[in-house]
Amino acid sequence: MIGLALDPLAKRALVEDLGDIGDLTSAITVPPGSGSARLVARTDGVLSGTSVAEAVVRAVDPALEVTWSFSDGDAFHAGASLAEFSGQARSVLTAERTALNFLGRLSAVATRTAHLVGLIEGTGARIADTRKTTPGLRALEKEAVRHGGGVNHRFGLHDAILVKDNHIALAGGVEQVFTRLAARTGHMVQVEVEVDTLAQLSELLALDHARIGQGLPPVVHAVLLDNMGPDLIARGVAQVRAHPAPVIVEVSGGVDVETVRGLAEAGPDIISIGALTHSAGCLDFGLDI
Known part of the structure; x- marks a missing residue:
C-alpha cells in the first residue's frame, strides 16, 4: 500500500518546492552535465525513508540513480556516507531538499523509537x-x-x-x-x-x-x-x-x-x-x- 502511494506523495511534495516553474537557481547557474553527490549523516541515527527518497528522485528525473550503502533500519554514525546520487547535476540539486526532508523526518522517528526500545x-x-x-x-x-x-x-x-x-x-x-x-x-x-x-x-x-x-x-x-x-x-x-x-x-x-x-x-x-x-x-x- 505504501508503494502505491509513494509517487503521488513525492510529486505533491515537489510541487511545494518547484511550483509551475521549476528550480530557477539550478537552471540558471548550473550548466548541463552530469554530477554526483554523497548523502552524509551529520549525526548518529537509524535510517528510514529510502523508498520515498527514491520516489522523489524518480519524479524529478527518472535517469537519476541512487546507490545506497545503508538500508532502512540500519544504525549509522555521524559522518557516514549513506548513499550516492548520480546523474544530471541540475536534477541532483532539484531533488536534494525534498528527499532530505523525508529522510530527516522518518529517520528521526526510527531513531527515537530505537532509543526507547533499547531502554x-x-x-x-x-x-x-x-x-x-x-x-x-x-x-x-x-x-x-x-x-x-x-x-x-x-x-x-x-x-x-x-x-x-x-x-x-x-x-x-x-x-x-x-x-x-x-x-x-x-x-x-x-x-x-x-x-x-x-x-x-x-x-x-x-x-x-x-x-x-x-x-x-x-x-x-x-x-x-x-x-x-x-x-x-x-x-x-x-x-x-x-x-x-x-x-x-x-x-x-x-x-x-x-x-x-x-x-x-x-x-x-x-x-x-x-x-x-x-x-x-x-x-x-x-x-x-
Missing part, C-alpha cells in the same frame, strides 16, 4: 506508536517505527476498536459500552478498552468473566491502562493475568526516557508513545557534491 531491553515489553502522526505521512511514519524496532498500533479508526474515556463517558459507563460491544462486534474485530482506574478495569474484566462463564467468547482482547504509575500498572497486570482469557496489557501516558523502563518493568505487553511520531524532530543530513 526497555530485557523486560518483554514492546514499544508501539499511536495515531498522533503527521497528516498524509502516517504509513511512512509507522513504517519508520518498525525500522526502529517498534511495533504498530492500529492504523486508523477503521481497522480496530479502541474505546477511550470519552466513548465511555458518552455511552454512560463501562457496562453500557461492554453491552454494545458484545452485541455488535464479531470474531474478526479486535477490541481494546482504555481504563483510567483499577476499578474500571475490575468492572470490565468481571463483565467478560461472566460472559466466558456462560460459554460465550470474550469481547475484550486488550486493555489500555492510561496515565498510571508502575505500582498501579503492576496491580492491573496481575488482575489481567488472572483473567480466564488472554488479554494484552497496554500502557500509555506520561511515557518518556526517564519513566519508560520503570513502566516496562511493571509487566505490560505494550507501551504506546505518541512522541515517537509527533515530537520526533528531524535528523540532519547533507548532500555533498
Whole structure:
C-alpha cells in the first residue's frame, strides 16, 4: 500500500518546492552535465525513508540513480556516507531538499523509537506508536517505527476498536459500552478498552468473566491502562493475568526516557508513545557534491 502511494506523495511534495516553474537557481547557474553527490549523516541515527527518497528522485528525473550503502533500519554514525546520487547535476540539486526532508523526518522517528526500545531491553515489553502522526505521512511514519524496532498500533479508526474515556463517558459507563460491544462486534474485530482506574478495569474484566462463564467468547482482547504509575500498572497486570482469557496489557501516558523502563518493568505487553511520531524532530543530513 505504501508503494502505491509513494509517487503521488513525492510529486505533491515537489510541487511545494518547484511550483509551475521549476528550480530557477539550478537552471540558471548550473550548466548541463552530469554530477554526483554523497548523502552524509551529520549525526548518529537509524535510517528510514529510502523508498520515498527514491520516489522523489524518480519524479524529478527518472535517469537519476541512487546507490545506497545503508538500508532502512540500519544504525549509522555521524559522518557516514549513506548513499550516492548520480546523474544530471541540475536534477541532483532539484531533488536534494525534498528527499532530505523525508529522510530527516522518518529517520528521526526510527531513531527515537530505537532509543526507547533499547531502554526497555530485557523486560518483554514492546514499544508501539499511536495515531498522533503527521497528516498524509502516517504509513511512512509507522513504517519508520518498525525500522526502529517498534511495533504498530492500529492504523486508523477503521481497522480496530479502541474505546477511550470519552466513548465511555458518552455511552454512560463501562457496562453500557461492554453491552454494545458484545452485541455488535464479531470474531474478526479486535477490541481494546482504555481504563483510567483499577476499578474500571475490575468492572470490565468481571463483565467478560461472566460472559466466558456462560460459554460465550470474550469481547475484550486488550486493555489500555492510561496515565498510571508502575505500582498501579503492576496491580492491573496481575488482575489481567488472572483473567480466564488472554488479554494484552497496554500502557500509555506520561511515557518518556526517564519513566519508560520503570513502566516496562511493571509487566505490560505494550507501551504506546505518541512522541515517537509527533515530537520526533528531524535528523540532519547533507548532500555533498
